[in-house]
Amino acid sequence: MSPGSGASTPEYFRAPSEWGPSDGKGFETDPGSGHHEHQTYQSVFTAGSARRKELDALLTRYPTKMAALLPALWMVQHERGWVSEEAMAEVAELLEITPAYVKGVVTFYTMYHQHPVAKHFIQVCTTSPCNACGAEDVVDAFLRHTNCQELGQTSPDGKFGVIEVECLGACGFATAIMINEDFIESVTPDRVPEILAGLE
Amino acid sequence: MGYPHKPHARETVLLSQYFGDAEAVTLDGWKKRGGYTALRKALGMAPGDIVTIVKDSGLRGRGGAGFPTGVKWSFMKPGDGKPHYLCCNADESEPGTFKDREIMRWTPHALVEGCAIGAYAIGAETAYIYIRGEFTEPVVRVENAIKEAYAAGILGKNAMGSGKTVNVWVHRGAGAYICGEETALMNSLEGKRGNPRIKPPFPAVSGVFAQPTTINNVETLVAVPHILNNGAEWYKQWMRPDNPKSTGTKLYSVCGNIQKPGNYEVPMGFPFKDFLYELCGGPLPGRRFKAIIPGGISVPIQTVAEAEASLMDYEGFVANGTMLGSGGVIVFDDAQNLVKQIARAARFFAHESCAQCTQCREGTAWSTKILERIVAGDGTSEDLDTLLEIGENMTGKTICVLSDSCATPVSSGIAKFRADFEALIKKKVHFVPAVA
Numbered sequence: 001m002s003p004g005s006g007a008s009t010p011e012y013f014r015a016p017s018e019w020g021p022s023d024g025k026g027f028e029t030d031p032g033s034g035h036h037e038h039q040t041y042q043s044v045f046t047a048g049s050a051r052r053k054e055l056d057a058l059l060t061r062y063p064t065k066m067a068a069l070l071p072a073l074w075m076v077q078h079e080r081g082w083v084s085e086e087a088m089a090e091v092a093e094l095l096e097i098t099p100a101y102v103k104g105v106v107t108f109y110t111m112y113h114q115h116p117v118a119k120h121f122i123q124v125c126t127t128s129p130c131n132a133c134g135a136e137d138v139v140d141a142f143l144r145h146t147n148c149q150e151l152g153q154t155s156p157d158g159k160f161g162v163i164e165v166e167c168l169g170a171c172g173f174a175t176a177i178m179i180n181e182d183f184i185e186s187v188t189p190d191r192v193p194e195i196l197a198g199l200e
Numbered sequence: 201m202g203y204p205h206k207p208h209a210r211e212t213v214l215l216s217q218y219f220g221d222a223e224a225v226t227l228d229g230w231k232k233r234g235g236y237t238a239l240r241k242a243l244g245m246a247p248g249d250i251v252t253i254v255k256d257s258g259l260r261g262r263g264g265a266g267f268p269t270g271v272k273w274s275f276m277k278p279g280d281g282k283p284h285y286l287c288c289n290a291d292e293s294e295p296g297t298f299k300d301r302e303i304m305r306w307t308p309h310a311l312v313e314g315c316a317i318g319a320y321a322i323g324a325e326t327a328y329i330y331i332r333g334e335f336t337e338p339v340v341r342v343e344n345a346i347k348e349a350y351a352a353g354i355l356g357k358n359a360m361g362s363g364k365t366v367n368v369w370v371h372r373g374a375g376a377y378i379c380g381e382e383t384a385l386m387n388s389l390e391g392k393r394g395n396p397r398i399k400p401p402f403p404a405v406s407g408v409f410a411q412p413t414t415i416n417n418v419e420t421l422v423a424v425p426h427i428l429n430n431g432a433e434w435y436k437q438w439m440r441p442d443n444p445k446s447t448g449t450k451l452y453s454v455c456g457n458i459q460k461p462g463n464y465e466v467p468m469g470f471p472f473k474d475f476l477y478e479l480c481g482g483p484l485p486g487r488r489f490k491a492i493i494p495g496g497i498s499v500p501i502q503t504v505a506e507a508e509a510s511l512m513d514y515e516g517f518v519a520n521g522t523m524l525g526s527g528g529v530i531v532f533d534d535a536q537n538l539v540k541q542i543a544r545a546a547r548f549f550a551h552e553s554c555a556q557c558t559q560c561r562e563g564t565a566w567s568t569k570i571l572e573r574i575v576a577g578d579g580t581s582e583d584l585d586t587l588l589e590i591g592e593n594m595t596g597k598t599i600c601v602l603s604d605s606c607a608t609p610v611s612s613g614i615a616k617f618r619a620d621f622e623a624l625i626k627k628k629v630h631f632v633p634a635v636a
Binding site for chain 1: 204283292293294295296297298301326332333334335336337339340367369371372373374375376377388389390391392393394409453454455456457461462463497528530532536540541542544545548551552554
């Protein structure tokens with residue numbers, strides 16, 4: 001499914017594979033741009049936009065504006081693929097908090113990307129339960145088959161990145177992995193080529 | 201229905217009855233299975249009466265601490281003029297635990313109903329379900345269930361035509377084990393870093409948004425509709441005759457080196473030996489169990505003899521040197537380098553420490569470094585004493601128990617499997633697995 005299809009319905013009602021930019025275009029995946037966006041910053045929550053409406057609806061659920069910070073950052077990440085300094089400033093202004101505060105929150109949580117990541121961001125659980133079932137071999141297989149030099153690096157074609165992740169909460173289905181927003185259970189090294197072939 | 205296995209004849213499937221049943225996910229399917237009758241009943245009752253029934257049932261928190269649910273609810277004072285909140289802790293991140301995930305995937309309406317009843321019982325108009333960020337599929341399913349419930353008038357300003365307001369919302373986390381700690385969860389919900397808060401004040405006095413708050417685990421809340429429908433006495437049919445302190449059924453997530461990993465539901469007091477060998481199929485071919493962690497990685501490791509002697513309830517596990525915890529059963533067999541797995545557990549805690557308290561920030565990191573050094577074959581004879589001393593300094597000295605949780609597998613591992621550590625230190629070689 002293409003990213004952003006079904007953008008008229010709020011994000012969480014769509015399947016994770018459809019969570020993506022509302023304009024249907026792909027993400028910026030060049031890690032060279034560091035923490036700042038390449039071009040002039042385009043607002044995520046422009047007045048009247050679908051994202052702005054989604055955020056306004058969210059604000060009614062909480063007694064404080066700050067409580068919408070985590071969901072707002074998720075919207076930024078689904079729109080852009082990562083959370084830039086400029087986006088943090090935009091969110092800060094909307095929620096009436098400081099950009100420095102927002103950065104403090106962004107850096108606390110591991111799932112917000114502070115720079116562009118590979119198109120297919122592969123996270124392999126290697127915490128003890130998966131580890132005891134051979135998760136490290138799965139990591140090696142992903143590194144080998146994606147041509148990523150080492151953990152955390154993006155493959156030369158920009159398509160793949162592999163990291164180890166702490167417990168994904170699917171321990172009975174070891175090894176559990178996540179590719180972007182999608183879970184795959186019971187992954188073994190033999191399954192890795194087939195999984196990668198299924199990614200565009 | 202069982203998931204991923206058919207239920208064993210000795211299981212008691214109450215909460216897991218519809219795991220794997222795709223129809224139960226939808227509102228219509230859920231109503232056909234008796235859904236929302238308990239909420240309708242609850243909304244016609246006085247909140248205090250609901251609390252009394254839950255108290256009488258003996259239901260205790262299924263997230264790990266085992267605090268009596270009805271007692272926790274009774275801390276919420278009605279008519280104090282403040283907004284009350286219910287938080288559902290769905291930040292299931294304890295390694296070895298994946299029961300709440302299946303509850304949310306297969307029976308999201310059961311959770312919505314449990315949250316609605318819980319909110320009404322404690323005088324709250326809003327319940328937040330805090331789901332860990334990695335659980336994308338449960339987020340979708342619970343959100344969809346909530347959407348269906350609002351559309352059907354089950355939630356909202358006039359819940360089921362009762363004139364009462366019940367709101368339930370999902371709040372998605374963003375990758376932090378510590379947000380499963382109740383005060384960290386509240387901070388995260390408020391849009392803050394997930395640093396635990398000092399208690400007191402306890403959540404019932406000053407919780408989320410500084411208002412009286414109750415936090416319950418997913419499994420706890422899902423049990424409530426059954427109790428309301430069938431009564432407190434009915435729920436107490438599942439307990440050991442000699443131990444009325446643990447009642448009802450409990451879901452266990454089983455993982456690691458075992459024939460049939462997955463979720464199992466058994467009554468309180470079930471023999472752990474039968475559970476491991478009959479229900480879960482025992483060790484892998486040619487292997488033997490080496491060590492068992494019955495309640496998520498934060499509880500003490502058991503030897504096989506301790507595990508086989510345990511009865512599966514809060515007191516039964518304590519009597520055999522460990523705790524029920526979250527019910528995440530992790531099994532390691534004799535092909536595993538146990539020291540390496542303990543080192544990996546320590547690394548998990550080092551990664552997940554919020555770094556607020558010195559004992560935890562430094563202790564988790566140093567324990568990991570020393571353990572990984574031992575695994576690499578560079579351990580020294582003083583290392584084990586150093587680890588135990590670090591563990592002692594990490595226990596009972598911090599704002600939350602993450603620090604204690606890191607020390608537990610390390611200290612209990614050294615206490616019960618010291619020979620494994622010493623062998624690695626003496627030989628100065630990598631681990632060689634036992635021959636099958």
